[in-house]
Amino acid sequence: METTPLSSTDRQILRHLQEDPRISMAELAERMNSSSSPVWRRVKRLQEVGVIEGYHLDLNRKALGFGIDAFVFVKITSHQERDAVEFETSLQAIDQVLSCYILSGVEDYLLRIVAPDLDGFANFSRKVLAALPHVREVRSAFVMHTIKESNRLPLD
Secondary structure, three states: OOOOOOOHHHHHHHHHHHHOOOOOHHHHHHHOOOOHHHHHHHHHHHHHOOOOOOOOOOOOOOOOOOOEEEEEEEEEOOOOHHHHHHHHHHHOOOOOEEEEEEOOOOOOEEEEEEEOOHHHHHHHHHHHHOOOOOEEEEEEEEOOOOOOOOOOOOOO
């Protein structure tokens, strides 16, 4: 995707939306010292050009019974395109896999996985991860404590 040029007003709108994605257009316009229509048009344009991809809800994983947050490094047996695509496609239907990244270096993929507890993770690792197509090696690291977690991009 090509970089989209943004005005200082666009950046200000994005800062407000990152702070509170549920803000009403009326409240956003008030914070921008503007009326709703021009602010709404800018937000709509930012969505149309792909700067704003969507809005999401943050849930507390522990409150929902997911005590384990793990990063899992995966090496696959083959780097042929069809094999990599098969592995990547197989991940799409697995809800416990929150994210997947292709890496440079020694490991091929980094997955972020949640599980209710260590037994649940061990079971998931043996029965689901190890059974994925083309998996050669799986190595896990468990999150002990989260210091910082954010999806906010620096817009200065």
